[in-house]
Amino acid sequence: MSFINYSSREINCKIVYYGPGLGGKTTNLQYIYDKTNPQAKGKMISLATETERTLFFDFLPLSLGEIKGFKTRFHLYTVPGQVFYDASRKLILKGVDGVVFVADSQMERMDANMDSMDNLKQNLVEHGYDVDKIPLVMQYNKRDLPNSASMEELRRVLNPKGFPDFEGVAPKGVGVFETLKTVVKLVLIELKRGAGVR
Amino acid sequence: MPGPQLVMYEEEFKEITAVLDKLTREANAKIVYLVDKNGQLIASSGETERIDATSLASLTAGNIAATSGLAKLIGEKEFSILFHEGEKENIHISLVGQRVILVVVFDHRSSLGLVRLRVKKSSDELNNIFDKLIKKVETEPEAESPFAEITDDDIDNLFSE
Numbered sequence: 328m329s330f331i332n333y334s335s336r337e338i339n340c341k342i343v344y345y346g347p348g349l350g351g352k353t354t355n356l357q358y359i360y361d362k363t364n365p366q367a368k369g370k371m372i373s374l375a376t377e378t379e380r381t382l383f384f385d386f387l388p389l390s391l392g393e394i395k396g397f398k399t400r401f402h403l404y405t406v407p408g409q410v411f412y413d414a415s416r417k418l419i420l421k422g423v424d425g426v427v428f429v430a431d432s433q434m435e436r437m438d439a440n441m442d443s444m445d446n447l448k449q450n451l452v453e454h455g456y457d458v459d460k461i462p463l464v465m466q467y468n469k470r471d472l473p474n475s476a477s478m479e480e481l482r483r484v485l486n487p488k489g490f491p492d493f494e495g496v497a498p499k500g501v502g503v504f505e506t507l508k509t510v511v512k513l514v515l516i517e518l519k520r521g522a523g524v525r
Numbered sequence: 526m527p528g529p530q531l532v533m534y535e536e537e538f539k540e541i542t543a544v545l546d547k548l549t550r551e552a553n554a555k556i557v558y559l560v561d562k563n564g565q566l567i568a569s570s571g572e573t574e575r576i577d578a579t580s581l582a583s584l585t586a587g588n589i590a591a592t593s594g595l596a597k598l599i600g601e602k603e604f605s606i607l608f609h610e611g612e613k614e615n616i617h618i619s620l621v622g623q624r625v626i627l628v629v630v631f632d633h634r635s636s637l638g639l640v641r642l643r644v645k646k647s648s649d650e651l652n653n654i655f656d657k658l659i660k661k662v663e664t665e666p667e668a669e670s671p672f673a674e675i676t677d678d679d680i681d682n683l684f685s686e
Contacts, residue, residue, distance in 0.1 A: 330531040330565045331672075334538035338672075339565045369579045374587075383587060386564075388579045391683045395671040399683065402564065402583065418590040422563030508684050515680050518672045521530070 328422040329518055337398045340514050341422055342507075345447045346429035347439035348380070348408030351468040354497040355429060356387050356403055359507060362500065363389065381407040384419050391511065401511060408443065417450045425462035425514040426451075427506055429495070430485055432467045432475035440485055462513030465492035466506045471499075531561055532665075537658045538568060544650045545570035552643035553635035555614070558628040559621075559651070560585050567625060581628070585618060589626055608637065619644055622652040 330339040344352040353373065360371045369388035376382050385405040390398060406416040420426075428447065430440045448458045467481045478494065486492055491509050495502030545557045549571040556571035558578065564586030566578050588607065596604045607618040617629040617640045627648065629640050 332533040334535045
């Protein structure tokens with residue numbers, strides 16, 4: 328649910344990075360944080376365990392410039408990927424405007440990817456979203472690992488509907504900004520569509 | 526898609542800020558914030574420059590979300606007030622009409638009792654403003670939205686640098 332403030336001429340949108348544990352959601356945000364100039368970003372918050380696993384969420388506010396005289400601000404969140412944190416995941420998904428699904432390309436993580444995708448769909452439905460219409464971008468991360476599944480296989484299993492998708496190597500930044508740009512674009516197009524029909 | 530998007534106009538923004546300014550004064554608070562349930566800052570008052578308001582807003586919303594999850598687990602609808610007591614500073618967090626979150630930061634110059642009393646009064650006023658705002662959004666002609674006319678170029682330009 329975006330927030331349009333006519334008083335301060337700002338538009339705020341929420342983007343959530345979803346996916347299985349250890350898939351690279353936090354790494355995506357960390358890379359964006361590291362490569363964004365200081366004026367455009369706020370503080371990155373990570374609510375993590377002592378072993379650097381996400382406990383509740385990571386949060387990164389980004390400013391992306393103006394559209395029609397309105398400042399655009401995007402709040403990026405990650406969810407905790409580990410299966411037993413589902414209650415937290417559901418909370419973070421509330422009010423989301425766009426989703427990035429970070430899949431782990433390794434063969435042995437295919438089941439975890441599928442479970443996480445099912446979990447995403449279920450939680451979106453519970454929040455009242457239409458799963459086919461929400462802005463969603465896929466990122467197949469860890470493409471540099473030798474045991475990664477083929478793109479055809481990943482697409483067939485995880486993305487039969489053909490959402491926009493990218494190959495990623497998050498620690499090196501491969502695919503990170505492409506993914507972000509695409510989801511931002513989809514969110515703004517959805518906003519435009521919403522503005523037209525209301 | 527669930528729920529209408531939150532829209533804020535100049536007139537209501539001024540009214541809300543006036544309510545927050547009054548609350549800051551009457552409760553002897555240091556800072557008062559109004560945050561939406563998704564973690565976006567709506568308005569603030571007081572010594573705002575010393576705190577990262579964006580982070581505060583997202584953490585507050587996370588806190589409220591986690592607490593209401595806890596409430597549901599034990600069969601409560603919601604815990605409408607949270608209070609965090611520190612050595613010097615305290616935070617009082619309350620839900621206003623199930624819609625927005627009012628955050629009051631205060632120290633020894635005030636007290637929990639005073640803050641609770643003033644928050645209650647301000648909550649009623651804020652509720653009235655939000656009722657009005659929601660009616661306005663529902664009746665507002667669609668041409669008002671600046672985003673009906675954005676072009677692909679506008680969007681691409683965001684990433685031009």
